[in-house]
Amino acid sequence: MEIREITIIGGYDKNGNPEPVREVTIKRGEIVGVVGPTGSGKSNLISDIEQLAQGDTISKRKILVNGKVPPIEMRRDPKKRRIAQLSQNMNFLADMTVEEFILMHAKSRGVYRENIVDEVIELANRLTGEPIKKDYNLTILSGGQSRSLMVADVAVISDSPIVLIDEIENAGIKKHEALELLAGYGKIVLVITHDPVLALMTDRRIVMRSGGMQKIVETTEEEKEISRRINEVDNWLLSLREKIRLGERLTYEDVTLAVKE
Amino acid sequence: MKVAIIAGTPGAGKTSVLIHTIKTLINDGHKPVVVKIDCLYTDDDIRYKKLGIPVLVGLSKDMCPDHFAIYNFEEMVDWAKDKGDILLIETAGLCHRCAPYTKNSLGICVIDATSGPNTPRKVGPFLTSADIVVVTKGDIISQAEREVFRERVLEMNPNCRVYEVNGLTGQGCVEIAKEIIESSDIKELDNEELRHNAPLCICTLCVGETRVGKKYHRGILRRIDGFMKYEGE
Numbered sequence: 001m002e003i004r005e006i007t008i009i010g011g012y013d014k015n016g017n018p019e020p021v022r023e024v025t026i027k028r029g030e031i032v033g034v035v036g037p038t039g040s041g042k043s044n045l046i047s048d049i050e051q052l053a054q055g056d057t058i059s060k061r062k063i064l065v066n067g068k069v070p071p072i073e074m075r076r077d078p079k080k081r082r083i084a085q086l087s088q089n090m091n092f093l094a095d096m097t098v099e100e101f102i103l104m105h106a107k108s109r110g111v112y113r114e115n116i117v118d119e120v121i122e123l124a125n126r127l128t129g130e131p132i133k134k135d136y137n138l139t140i141l142s143g144g145q146s147r148s149l150m151v152a153d154v155a156v157i158s159d160s161p162i163v164l165i166d167e168i169e170n171a172g173i174k175k176h177e178a179l180e181l182l183a184g185y186g187k188i189v190l191v192i193t194h195d196p197v198l199a200l201m202t203d204r205r206i207v208m209r210s211g212g213m214q215k216i217v218e219t220t221e222e223e224k225e226i227s228r229r230i231n232e233v234d235n236w237l238l239s240l241r242e243k244i245r246l247g248e249r250l251t252y253e254d255v256t257l258a259v260k261e
Numbered sequence: 262m263k264v265a266i267i268a269g270t271p272g273a274g275k276t277s278v279l280i281h282t283i284k285t286l287i288n289d290g291h292k293p294v295v296v297k298i299d300c301l302y303t304d305d306d307i308r309y310k311k312l313g314i315p316v317l318v319g320l321s322k323d324m325c326p327d328h329f330a331i332y333n334f335e336e337m338v339d340w341a342k343d344k345g346d347i348l349l350i351e352t353a354g355l356c357h358r359c360a361p362y363t364k365n366s367l368g369i370c371v372i373d374a375t376s377g378p379n380t381p382r383k384v385g386p387f388l389t390s391a392d393i394v395v396v397t398k399g400d401i402i403s404q405a406e407r408e409v410f411r412e413r414v415l416e417m418n419p420n421c422r423v424y425e426v427n428g429l430t431g432q433g434c435v436e437i438a439k440e441i442i443e444s445s446d447i448k449e450l451d452n453e454e455l456r457h458n459a460p461l462c463i464c465t466l467c468v469g470e471t472r473v474g475k476k477y478h479r480g481i482l483r484r485i486d487g488f489m490k491y492e493g494e
Contacts, residue, residue: 047400051425057432076424076436078408085404094378094406104378105405108412153405 001074003082003161004028004066006049006188011060013212014041019059021213024206028161031189033199036208042192043088045208046164049190050085051075059211079110084158086150086165086182092138098149099134106157116156123152123181127174129245148178155181165191168198176231197234200227262338264348265441266362268327268387269371270380274397274428275351276305278371281431283312283349285438292345296337298330298352305351315344326353327361327387328459334363335450347441358460360386363453367444368392369437370421374399374410381413386457389418393440395433399425 005027010019026032034042041059048061052075055062065074074080094101102117113119117134125131128148132141141149147168154163163182168175168191179198183189193199200223207214240254269275279295286293294315297305301320309316317340321329330337330352341348352361362368370391372380375398381388388394394414399407411423422440426433447453465478475482479493 056435058430087403089401089403093375093402104409104412108408150403150405
């Protein structure tokens with residue numbers, strides 16, 4: 001089935017009141033942000049979409065695919081669900097090597113391709129500082145390595161028309177590259193973020209409070225321009241971080257140059 | 262009467278899953294009753310009683326709780342007969358080498374995704390002979406790891422239906438309730454059979470031998486090098 005759009009039908013917030021936003025439709029090629037304080041229910045919204053909730057979660061939301069209730073097989077079987085999710089939970093518990101894990105996951109998704117392991121690892125290593133090797137045990141990977149591996153996994157193995165991302169800025173990885181990799185072409189992307197650069201890279205953002213969708217804010221041209229500018233500040237900060245990482249010393253010159261620009 | 266037997270590793274969330282499932286069953290107009298089998302201690306009956314349904318507790322003491330459940334199958338069904346239309350038997354299980362499921366009951370295995378994707382390979386017939394495998398705690402691991410876990414379950418039991426359930430919120434329990442409602446009835450208790458045999462047999466340790474020496478043991482003895490022999494009459 002070709003997925004053209006998904007619709008979120010509003011349910012109830014934490015206090016049992018109907019959510020102010022009753023319906024949101026997200027079409028292919030759109031990136032939508034989800035913003036709000038911690039504990040406001042952002043992750044729950046994402047997980048409702050991941051499970052294609054039908055009024056059976058705490059929020060009582062319903063998720064429609066192409067305007068219809070998705071078939072039961074799509075809810076039951078991850079091979080048919082075609083939703084990739086990057087959650088905050090990326091601590092690996094599986095006692096197996098990176099290679100075994102990639103092969104198992106590819107199998108569970110029905111992806112059979114030669115060199116899939118190298119493909120995923122190579123991509124992951126573009127996003128992280130310390131390279132991952134295929135005979136590493138999953139449980140020894142650092143937070144950044146785990147997240148890079150998951151981003152690469154989503155891009156290569158779980159390559160799905162719907163991509164849900166939960167706060168990649170906490171990942172200690174190159175987030176712009178990561179988002180570009182994940183968004184791809186013609187996908188439906190939802191990004192939970194506290195990061196102004198990422199939030200303003202989206203077309204609209206759903207504002208969450210006490211478990212409910214409060215309103216939807218469209219990103220203005222002015223905000224997109226602001227996003228580009230703070231992106232420069234972000235890159236400048238990254239360059240300082242890189243210098244420190246490489247054991248170099250910072251001088252006033254590093255700071256004044258940036259301010260003059 | 263419909264009978265569902267729920268087995269699973271300790272702490273996987275059998276009781277929590279059942280409580281949410283029972284709520285759905287009651288809302289649907291059914292009359293579920295519960296038997297809880299454990300070894301030494303349980304206070305799960307207090308949780309079940311809060312739902313206003315009949316609850317029976319069986320403590321197997323030093324016997325395998327799955328065996329205990331099987332020996333008492335007729336008693337449990339008799340007890341349940343005039344109290345409700347669905348009997349849910351929750352059994353603790355110890356070694357997971359046997360499975361308490363009978364041919365006409367619905368076998369539900371509850372297993373915890375955080376126990377790692379090798380667990381489905383380690384737990385034996387209670388997973389491999391189940392109709393339904395309920396995977397809990399998936400919300401605290403990554404999607405990829407959840408999918409790998411599911412794949413391992415299907416490798417071990419290709420005919421089961423896997424459900425990811427959240428024991429805290431009850432998400433997914435509506436489907437479990439639906440499976441129970443759609444399962445077939447047990448009609449003839451006399452001819453009801455186990456789906457899988459119990460492991461080997463009773464050994465001398467099972468009947469109270471405490472001496473370790475090899476010469477004191479009778480029955481089927483399996484050596485660490487794989488050699489197996491029968492000692493005794």
